Amino acid sequence: MKLVKDTNQPKEKRQQISDEKAEEAIKTIIEWVGEDLEREGLKSTPKRVIKAFKEYFKGYSQDPAELLSKTFTEVEGYDDMVVEKNISIQSHCEHHMAPITGVAHVAYIPSKKVVGLSKLARVVEVFSKRLQTQERLTMQIAKTIMNVLQPRGVAVTIDASHQCMTNRGVKKEDTTTITNYFLGAFKDDLSFQNRYLRYINKD
């Protein structure tokens, strides 16, 4: 069994490689598939692809822990779980660079720190915009929330479709993959875990 490593930390590599060099690589691939680079419709394609890639992989230049650093004190005393459901995910698998699309559900039980709801979705976004495996993505989101907010527990579920599986290879169009990661009370206390699972299964 392959170990799921908890790292795909940014390496500052992108800064060293110019946009022009990356566009050259796209040109090579366009020619390699059998296309004519001079064709009208393809003239700006390498530029557009690089621009799109910057968006797909913008998570390397962002620090998810920093997003959670601003917390609220006025909701002090709230001690039940906060469940944020159906956070849409667009990521790319690290094996084929093919799209992964789906939803994430994130829950935590605050101990002292309560964070803005949009920040949970932003953490999901930052880790999604990197080359990923679904297992690691799930784990990174959970561990970051746990480390920064130090809540009583964190639960993360991702339900996603992998284009490397639906559009190629075994071509199972309707397959989705579900991954879970539980920490703290969600791991140790099944009543919390079961309530969370009930909430996320409700439409």
Ligand SMILES: [Zn+2]
């Ligand atoms: Zn893949």
